[in-house]
């Protein structure tokens with residue numbers, strides 16, 4: 397069994413990350429498997445080297461180990477580009493020139509047509525817009541993916557949390573997988589890297605349950621094996637809201653500085 401832990405270095409790890417990490421390492425230990433570490437740092441504007449260094453320190457403090465080299469997504473852009481090119485060549489992608497603001501406005505003015513927004517479809521003025529150098533996003537067309545895969549589209553299945561599900565990517569609409577000058581999004585990079593790293597079991601928070609439906613479709617289009625999925629709960633703070641990187645007091649290094657031991661963190665995460 398090969399699994400992975402894939403934090404983004406956009407802040408210091410907090411108690412919720414420790415809980416998530418322990419879910420992954422405990423499952424690997426129980427299965428005699430291995431945990432690969434992946435740094436999801438494609439968002440250059442939000443990621444910081446200090447946070448990446450802190451990830452290594454905090455995980456090591458918890459007694460967690462991983463094989464080197466660590467996969468850093470910022471060094472793997474060529475793989476995402478190649479996957480994007482393959483999807484474009486399959487004819488399942490289209491350029492969407494609508495800005496986030498325009499999409500939000502059309503959704504607000506016609507809420508009952510929100511589905512149309514998520515399935516915006518190719519732009520009739522594409523040639524003119526391209527010639528004018530307008531920015532765009534690459535969206536995966538579910539209609540075209542269905543046409544490309546044929547009967548296999550409706551037969552897509554995956555195992556999550558011990559049950560078998562039909563993949564139903566329609567809930568997410570035509571998702572953005574890349575932008576004009578940037579060859580990937582979280583979804584594409586995650587699927588490409590799970591395949592490159594030979595991941596057989598993906599263990600992550602329940603906030604990504606819906607994403608599995610899209611990831612299974614991307615795996616079918618790109619010819620990758622589908623791993624087994626396991627979702628764990630997210631820790632919540634005293635206010636009942638999920639812990640986030642903004643909850644500085646819950647940062648592992650702040651807790652460590654305040655005298656909390658690694659063993660106490662492990663006990664808190666039971």
Ligand code: GLU
Pocket residue numbers: 402403404436586599600601604
């Ligand atoms: N970088 C993502 C996160 O920190 C990982 C999601 C995943 O495990 O696929 O939430």
